[in-house]
Amino acid sequence: MLRPRSSGCCRRSGARRNPFSFLLGRPYCGAVMTQMILLNGGSSSGKSGIARCLQAVLPDPWLAFGVDTLIQAMPASMRTSDAGIEFAPDGEVIVGPEFRVLEAAWIDGIAAMARAGAHVIVDEVFLGGAASQQRWQQAVGELHVLWVGVRCESAIAAAREIARGDRVPGMAVSQADVVHRGVFYDLEVDTTHSESMECARTIAAQIK
Numbered sequence: 001m002l003r004p005r006s007s008g009c010c011r012r013s014g015a016r017r018n019p020f021s022f023l024l025g026r027p028y029c030g031a032v033m034t035q036m037i038l039l040n041g042g043s044s045s046g047k048s049g050i051a052r053c054l055q056a057v058l059p060d061p062w063l064a065f066g067v068d069t070l071i072q073a074m075p076a077s078m079r080t081s082d083a084g085i086e087f088a089p090d091g092e093v094i095v096g097p098e099f100r101v102l103e104a105a106w107i108d109g110i111a112a113m114a115r116a117g118a119h120v121i122v123d124e125v126f127l128g129g130a131a132s133q134q135r136w137q138q139a140v141g142e143l144h145v146l147w148v149g150v151r152c153e154s155a156i157a158a159a160r161e162i163a164r165g166d167r168v169p170g171m172a173v174s175q176a177d178v179v180h181r182g183v184f185y186d187l188e189v190d191t192t193h194s195e196s197m198e199c200a201r202t203i204a205a206q207i208k
Contacts, residue, residue: 034207035114035143037062038122038136040183041150042175043167044160046191046199047123050150053200054121058207063113066123070106074099091170093127104135111139125175130182148203149180149188156192 037054039047051064071078071085078084083098095103114120126132133147152160157172187206189199 033144034119034146036110036120036122036140036145037148037203037207038124038145039148039150040124040126040133040179040185041152042125042154042157042177042179043171044157044164045150045152045172045176046160046196047150049196050189050191050200050203051121051123053197054204057197057200057204058119060119062119062121064121064123065110067125068123070103074102078102087168087171089168089170091168091172091174093171093175095127104139107136107139111141111143114140114143126179126183127175129178129180132179133183144208146187146203146206147183147185149183149185150199151180151188151190151192152176153192 039050041047048066048068051066055062055064074084078099079086081096081098083096085096085099086094088094110120110122124132124136136145154173154176157176158169161167161169161172187203189202191199
């Protein structure tokens with residue numbers, strides 16, 4: 001279980017409509033130029049592989065950033081402090097106020113790059129579900145974002161977690177469902193039985 005310390009491949013029919021469209025002034029209608037692709041899914045769901053495949057199949061250059069990049073850029077002390085980010089032995093991820101401050105700056109920076117003209121793919125884990133998406137929603141503002149849910153059955157994700165060997169056991173199972181709670185998507189893909197390239201091509205077909 002995750003808790004913030006503070007306080008077939010494509011399944012479009014199950015995607016939720018954007019409840020924040022009225023804030024943007026230009027709601028997603030499928031006929032706009034996509035500036036950012038945001039992939040949200042649990043640990044070991046296949047987001048990073050999809051991001052690399054998207055970079056290979058999309059005609060223009062796209063930059064790819066992941067929440068792991070943010071964590072690796074932080075000083076080691078952030079991973080041993082209650083105010084930073086902790087990885088519990090059971091796979092729970094606990095984030096504190098100092099992490100939130102740096103995360104907010106990182107999100108604003110990613111949005112600024114997109115506004116400056118860079119095409120950006122973001123590999124994210126919405127630990128807070130809808131609340132995490134709202135933080136991104138506020139930062140991206142008028143940008144045209146393709147929100148993509150990356151799902152994977154927890155047992156399959158757990159097997160990948162063991163195989164890769166660089167994750168705390170339990171993260172994949174604990175994150176498989178919770179990261180999607182209350183989150184809306186324009187498109188969903190499922191890597192349980194579909195390869196990263198197949199999912200990337202499905203996503204790429206929606207890019208304007």
